[in-house]
Amino acid sequence: MSHPLSRRRFLSATGALGAGAFLSACGGGSASPDSEPAGADTPASDTYDGPNVELEFWNGFTGGDGPFMQDLVDTFNSEHDNIAVKMTVMEWADYYSKLPAAVSSGRGPDVGIMHIDSLPTNAARGVIMPLDDVAAALNLQASDFADAVWSAGEYDGQRYGIPLDVHPLGFYYNKTVMEEAGLDPDNPPMDRDSYEAALEQLKSAGIKGHWMSPHPFTGSMTLQSLIWQFGGSLFNDDGTEVTWHEDPGVQALTWMVDAIHNDYSPTDVGQDADAIALQNGQAAFNWNGIWHINSLKEVSGLEWGVAPLPNIGGTQAAWAGSHNFVLTKPRRPDENKLNAARVFVNWVSKQSLAWAEGGQVPARTSVRESEDFQALTEQAAFAEQVEYLHFPPAVPGISDAFADFDQALNEAVLLTKEPAQALEQAAQRAAKKLEENRDKYSG
Template sequence: MQKWKRGSWLVAMCATLLLASACGNNGNSTNNASQSAGNAESSAPSSASASTQTESEAPEGKVTITYWNGFSGSDRPVLEALIKKFNSSQDQVEVKMEIMSWDVLYQKLTTSSASGQGPDFIAFGPENIAKYYDLGVIAPVDDFYSNSMIDTTLLPKGYDQLLHYKDHFVGFPMNYFAHALYYNKDMVKNAGLDPEKPPTTWDEMADWAVKMTDSKKGQYGMTLPSGWVYIPQLMWANGGDVIDYQTKTSMINKPEAVAAVKYWTDLVLNKKVAPAPNSDNLKMFASGKLGMMFDGPWMSPQFKAAKVNYGVALMPAGPARQVTFGAGLSMHLTSKGAKDEKIKNAVYKFAQWWFEKDTQKEWAIKIGFPPIRTDLASDPEIIEENPDLKIFMESANIGQPWLVGIVNSGKILSEVFQKYFDQILMKKADIQSTLDQASADLDKILATER
């Protein structure tokens, strides 16, 4: 049986959220609560920590910098090889990398930082920035950008949100992804639809979902789990949002947001176009029982390996705009690393090298993720290796992150999204009154951040 695995870098983003995202153990894209960071990915190491050190000792004259991350999946050997390549490419900086499970990483980061120990730089998702910046764990890096060490105009639209906090640059770009629409071409054909003309609007996608649904065969047109990835992007597409980031107040029960939830839950609950929220959506899609699903580039290699006849398209546009969920990991200089000018400059040198074309091409080709640079969007070598990346690189232009700069992001996900959207999708609770209560709870959480 095919073993479904998620890119481990994505687990970094999911690991601290205490809620399922696109990392569920049972294959459900967005509906699995992560009770601990280590169970966010079924393929993550079971041991408490899996460390690697690229070099035992730096050659004489080189500045050694320590790098912590949780790239413990199939991307691990690729990153290790790139670190080794960097170390041998110049005689100034030696990166000593330690890879461990994400739960161990966060535990170690908190305790080691309190004692002035820990890494010189680290990688994690944007939901961690506010927390660790306020704790004094990571440092501002404004001079990296004021000295134009990378060309920020080459970053995907909106990516700068992942690098800013409290009017400071606080990170360096590492990778980025945005969701797209996967569809099963065989199911599309059997429903009398054209697989070469995927839906471009909500109404077209809804029509496809209805036509591909056959409850007698246990076959469904699409999925809409209750997790945080799907719901916000549907609200955005209808002109709404979850949070007003300027005032730090809830928008989850505003008319645009409510209308979006009503539109899609009507399809799910009344027209029965989706399986139960706890279903194994990935397995269903691969076996021809699920017509469409939103997901990231990490699924393409797995569907290819399973010989699924699938297509990938941009997220269909909503009534207000075309938008999708986008996020990624960034690297961060720690306060420990910032105390030593040589260490800081060495981290800057590595961050600059990571952004170079050749590095990004090798990373993208070998792990199957879009490069962070938009000027590589049409690179023939990348597209030839993985044609799906063309769509995912285009998706980056409509990608939108969220909960950036929100300290209590994990609490919002578990106490608002998991709780109330489960009530709507699993218990058929009234949408307006449920979102009113969700909004009240969300405002209580946000009040601590104003």
């Protein structure tokens, strides 16, 4: 995204991890009466030999990433005479609200994008269709992608997403501020002892080094990362129980609150104020998403760097989201469109270096390990975390619980409740929602 507000609008619509709302894709188109299906097993992964088709492609890339995706679509269209992809972009919130009705009325898109945490909910509601046959037709294997993101695209034993990228949280640091405090600007602190020592040195220089956000963006992402780093989890493995209130969660949230008590962070940090403080030289450190890279590149004269998240809790871990290609259940299946969509999805996946330039880590291993991607210094630093990124369990409605998680974060960081109390009360509320969702989605 080109500006923190673009990501904030996304998060306000989807929750800290994305609400289990709708953002998807495929086609409401019906088969043309005079066209012959090309056959599901006929096209190779990179060719489509059927009649001319037009694919509707919806997404919410309204920020700086949008032009990069449009360039990919334009290039694809120029190379494929019999496939015309039309991209429609809208705010994620509008996308979520419009998609269900569009799909049910047969006017939905043919291809679309969905955040990975929304896949199970949409699968359970019958909005999106399984993609095991698509993955097989494209000869996609688990080894083609980062393990965490490939596994997270499955629900109830079937695949519902083809991963395009991962967008992790990472560590930004202001080199000028570090140098002013006597810190080495080329060696940011990467473990708890050195990080806290750096914060203390910054404090001695009159600088509040790391502003702790009480908001879902970026506070919730920070807290989730810390819980995993301290050896904990947000839920049990099958997503039926809340576990964020256990000891690792309390340690993680206490570490954030202690930054305020120790005067390393101001109180009542506003939305996006942590990112702005880094840009303006008021803070040295900021944990933020990969989408923030291009924002900082636009700030004239700013000396900054990025690195994987420091390991505060003893276990390497980081929050991440992911954009996935999805197909929705059409009212009348059209094999030609399905085959053309396969070609489009596979082509973009292979060409996703251009997408990485927009501020993402390619999910596809071959692209991520290429020399061209490694030359994207900042994105490559974020990609170092790919083997220990975390996603929520594949459970319908799991995101409903995050409203309570975010409330606990807010209460503790704003110093209105102790961390243990805030997390315990939030867990009790969230547990009821998980139980309600089991009944809601069981049929």
